[in-house]
Amino acid sequence: MKTKDLVYIALFAAIVVALGLFPAIELPFSKVPITAQSLGVMLAGSILGWRRGGLALLVFVLLVAVGLPVLPGGRGGMGIFFLPSGGFVLSWPLAAVVVGYLTERLWGRYNLAVALVPNLVGGVLVVYAIGLPFMAAVANISLGQAFTIMWAFVPGDVAKCVLAALAAVAVRRTHPLLAPVATASSPSRSGTR
Amino acid sequence: MLSLYRPGDSVLHRAPAGPKLVVLLVTCLAVFLVDELWFTAVCGTVVLVLWRIAHIPYRELGRQLRELWVIALLLAVFQVWANGWHEAAMTVLRLLALLLLASLVTMTSRTSHIVDALESAARPLALVGMRPGRIAFLIGLTLRFIPLIREKAEEIRAAQRARGVERRPLALLLPLLLKTLTMADAISEALDARGFEST
Numbered sequence: 001m002k003t004k005d006l007v008y009i010a011l012f013a014a015i016v017v018a019l020g021l022f023p024a025i026e027l028p029f030s031k032v033p034i035t036a037q038s039l040g041v042m043l044a045g046s047i048l049g050w051r052r053g054g055l056a057l058l059v060f061v062l063l064v065a066v067g068l069p070v071l072p073g074g075r076g077g078m079g080i081f082f083l084p085s086g087g088f089v090l091s092w093p094l095a096a097v098v099v100g101y102l103t104e105r106l107w108g109r110y111n112l113a114v115a116l117v118p119n120l121v122g123g124v125l126v127v128y129a130i131g132l133p134f135m136a137a138v139a140n141i142s143l144g145q146a147f148t149i150m151w152a153f154v155p156g157d158v159a160k161c162v163l164a165a166l167a168a169v170a171v172r173r174t175h176p177l178l179a180p181v182a183t184a185s186s187p188s189r190s191g192t193r
Numbered sequence: 194m195l196s197l198y199r200p201g202d203s204v205l206h207r208a209p210a211g212p213k214l215v216v217l218l219v220t221c222l223a224v225f226l227v228d229e230l231w232f233t234a235v236c237g238t239v240v241l242v243l244w245r246i247a248h249i250p251y252r253e254l255g256r257q258l259r260e261l262w263v264i265a266l267l268l269a270v271f272q273v274w275a276n277g278w279h280e281a282a283m284t285v286l287r288l289l290a291l292l293l294l295a296s297l298v299t300m301t302s303r304t305s306h307i308v309d310a311l312e313s314a315a316r317p318l319a320l321v322g323m324r325p326g327r328i329a330f331l332i333g334l335t336l337r338f339i340p341l342i343r344e345k346a347e348e349i350r351a352a353q354r355a356r357g358v359e360r361r362p363l364a365l366l367l368p369l370l371l372k373t374l375t376m377a378d379a380i381s382e383a384l385d386a387r388g389f390e391s392t
Contacts, residue, residue, distance in 0.1 A: 002381075003381045003384045003385050003389050004377075004378070004381040006327065006330070006331060006334070006381075007334065007377045007380050007381040007384070008374075008377055008381075009331060010331050010334035010335040010337075010338055011335075011338055011373055011374070011376075011377045013331070013335040013338075014335045014336075014338030014339045014341075014342055015338075015342060015370075015373070017335070017339050018339060018342040018343060018346070021343070043370070047370070047374075059328075059331050059332065059335055060335075062308075062311065062328065062332065063332060063335065063336075065307070065311070066196075066304045066307040066308055066311070066332070067196050067197040067198055067299040067300075067302070067304055067307060068196055068197070068304060068336075069196075069197055076197055076299075077197045077295065077296050077299030077300075078214075078217065078295035078296070078298055078299050079257075079291075079292040079293070079295035079296035079299065080295075081295065082221070082288065082291040082292045082295055083264070083288075083292065084264070084268075084288075137225075138288065139268055139271075139284065139288075140268075140272060140276065140280060140283070140284040141271070141275070163362055163363060163366065166363055166367075167363065167366050167367055167370060170367050171367070171370055171371065171374070174371060175370075175371060175374050175375075177374075
């Protein structure tokens with residue numbers, strides 16, 4: 001891993017923190033804040049790829065774990081992982097890996113419509129697939145009940161997918177950091193592994 | 194960025210971070226595995242005693258409970274309705290005990306000590322070619338980036354206000370990404386130029 005990769009990892013971990021500074025909206029009854037931070041998960045995956053994107057979110061989860069107030073409302077510390085919503089934060093590294101992996105597979109024919117796929121699969125499906133069972137276990141409720149609480153977040157998440165796709169397509173045009181998986185042996189551009 | 198650490202010199206403050214993290218992990222597993230009300234209640238009581246030993250003022254406990262009471266109450270009401278009193282007490286007590294223990298660990302351990310503990314826990318990863326020593330570097334670099342990103346965001350906002358651009362998410366996000374990526378390139382070149390050892 002080159003110096004450049006480390007710096008990109010830190011940059012995107014910081015971008016996820018910065019996105020948390022936008023005012024969070026808390027839905028009544030669930031206390032799970034709607035945050036722009038999951039947008040950062042999609043951006044990290046679709047701009048950096050699976051390896052660097054996943055590591056960026058791993059660094060973010062470490063920042064939470066070591067007690068820095070990097071979650072919306074200045075929250076942080078290990079206690080977060082014991083809240084019903086803790087699984088969502090914990091899912092982010094894997095979510096970024098999935099977004100990044102799919103993005104790398106689709107890199108050759110990347111456009112706005114294609115860019116939505118990794119974001120929806122990694123940034124929404126994976127996050128809910130981990131977050132909901134976690135919530136069900138911590139709050140001692142069924143999966144269906146957990147989803148009843150969380151469905152209100154889905155429209156916002158889909159909107160974030162579109163925003164991340166728009167941004168990722170534009171960044172790919174001017175500052176591409178990935179190489180298509182199929183032609184991995186071809187001369188790589190700046191910053192590619 | 195201020196950490197959630199509360200300075201002090203109690204036994205808990207002086208205890209190394211690694212074992213505290215292990216205790217937290219083991220307690221968490223035990224509470225879920227034993228799954229008995231009396232056991233969870235004992236754990237909860239021990240946490241309160243530890244809170245006392247750490248000399249963390251109970252005002253802090255009150256503050257954290259104020260943030261939690263809505264969720265605890267909703268959980269309790271729902272559990273009583275769906276599963277009865279026993280399950281309700283169990284779920285709420287477990288949530289509070291584990292959460293307060295975890296925040297106790299956070300409040301009595303310096304960020305740098307937790308980072309060190311995590312680095313030594315990650316040391317086996319060196320066998321598969323990863324560099325656990327990079328964890329502290331990455332965390333430090335990330336913390337340095339946060340104010341830089343805010344600064345860039347404000348610059349972009351100011352320029353756009355001057356041109357009369359409305360608040361649109363993409364109009365801020367995209368230039369911010371491109372500017373910070375360019376900045377990251379410059380920083381990594383600067384690091385390499387100063388002989389930053391790369392793997």
